[in-house]
Amino acid sequence: MAEAASVDEGRLVAGRYRLVERIGQGGMGTVWRARDEVLGRQVAVKRLHVSPQLDADELATRHERTTREAQAAARINHPNVVSVHDVVDDEGSPCIVMEYVPSATLGDAIKEATGSGTYLTPRETARVGRGMIAALRAAHSAGVLHRDVKPGNVLLGEDGRVVLTDFGIAVATGTTTLTKTGELVGSIDYLAPERVKGSTPGPASDLWALGATLYQAVEGKPPFRKNTAVETAYSIAVDPLEAPRNAGQLTALIEALLAKEPGDRPTAEVVEQALRAAEAEADTALMGWPTLALGTVGRGRSTGAGSPRCPPGPWRTPAHRWPPRAAP
Incomplete structure (x- = not known):
């Protein structure tokens, strides 16, 4: 795998994103730190693993999951969620281009x-x-x-x-x-x-x-x-x-x-x-x-609002009904 990484270093993906350093790897794909040659910024590129043993249906499912990952993340605009910039094709494999977070x-x-x-x-x-x-x-x-x-x-x-x-x-x-x-x-x-x-x-x-x-x-x-x-x-x-x-x-x-x-x-x-x-x-x-x-709550049962083990506060907000009330 190290040899494959060294081969890919410096390669241009989709004519725009130059792979700089492999920063993560999982069962589904590899994540690279890359440079966006158009905007001059660092990005993260997640490339799908494609095994020759996969049949056409399994390959299509992996492609669809990658696309859905990008679509799901793109629906969320929040500083605690990684931002998605683009989805591109790299020699038949879909890649997600995301913000790079050191x-x-x-x-x-x-x-x-x-x-x-x-x-x-x-x-x-x-x-x-x-x-x-x-x-x-x-x-x-x-x-x-x-x-x-x-x-x-x-x-x-x-x-x-x-x-x-x-x-x-x-x-x-x-x-x-x-x-x-x-x-x-x-x-x-x-x-x-x-x-x-x-x-x-x-x-x-x-x-x-x-x-x-x-x-x-x-x-x-x-x-x-x-x-x-x-x-x-x-x-x-x-x-x-x-x-x-x-x-x-x-x-x-x-x-x-x-x-x-x-x-x-x-x-x-x-x-x-x-x-x-x-x-x-x-x-x-x-x-x-x-x-x-904050106090503690009894496992599975509350001891009642105001008791030493379950003081009033966010734990006892009536709208949330948590922790569960004791059985009558």
């Missing part, structure tokens, strides 16, 4: 932290989470489900910007699905229980994946990972969550996002409020000032 991924940051025996702090995780939820709110408002929220698809910009990228398997309102019956598309560790069970995903499914991502940031591992994909899927569907030990102010929120039932998860608006509150509380604690604790 960055590392959240996945890289987690690996670096766990490799040194540490974890991301709750404060930094809350800051990253705020960028992610802002991106998801914008996507959902535009009628787009991401369906592959995970640390590897979160860019941490050198300027502090948090950017959600790779809408390769996103679904936009009014489009038909490209998946086969019984096929799971996405990274298994971040598939919500309803998706594992074959139900139709909704915005709450993206929020579950957000919860799994935040959990991994503070714990160093996904919440339900087992030895095999099948065991992981089973655990996601039926096993209780192992409570995070390093989440601090984020514990209650992460546990709520990872609820088995979509209706038991907080809305995106409540998630954003909770992340802001958690970050503010962490800042206050760092300065040594007295803190106003």
Whole structure:
């Protein structure tokens, strides 16, 4: 693969975008830093992998997914979502031309932290989470489900910007699905229980994946990972969550996002409020000032508004009805 990269360096794509450096690679394609020779700016070019073993139908599906990725991202105009500039053809393969964000991924940051025996702090995780939820709110408002929220698809910009990228398997309102019956598309560790069970995903499914991502940031591992994909899927569907030990102010929120039932998860608006509150509380604690604790919520059941374990606040906003009320 390194030889192929060296061959492609300097090549001109679509008569305009000169490949400079390979900056990322996944199962679907390779991402290059490139120079737009017309506008004189740096861009990112994502080129689809085309295997000679693919039949005509599979090739057409990959082409269609690439086009849809560009269309889905282009529907969202938000600083926390990567901007799409163009879709071009490169020797029969579609390429997405996007803004270039000098960055590392959240996945890289987690690996670096766990490799040194540490974890991301709750404060930094809350800051990253705020960028992610802002991106998801914008996507959902535009009628787009991401369906592959995970640390590897979160860019941490050198300027502090948090950017959600790779809408390769996103679904936009009014489009038909490209998946086969019984096929799971996405990274298994971040598939919500309803998706594992074959139900139709909704915005709450993206929020579950957000919860799994935040959990991994503070714990160093996904919440339900087992030895095999099948065991992981089973655990996601039926096993209780192992409570995070390093989440601090984020514990209650992460546990709520990872609820088995979509209706038991907080809305995106409540998630954003909770992340802001958690970050503010962490800042206050760092300065040594007295803190106003967010409190915790009972797993699966609320202890009632105003109780020591569930104080009034964004958690108890009547319009959102979260956390779930205790059974009568």
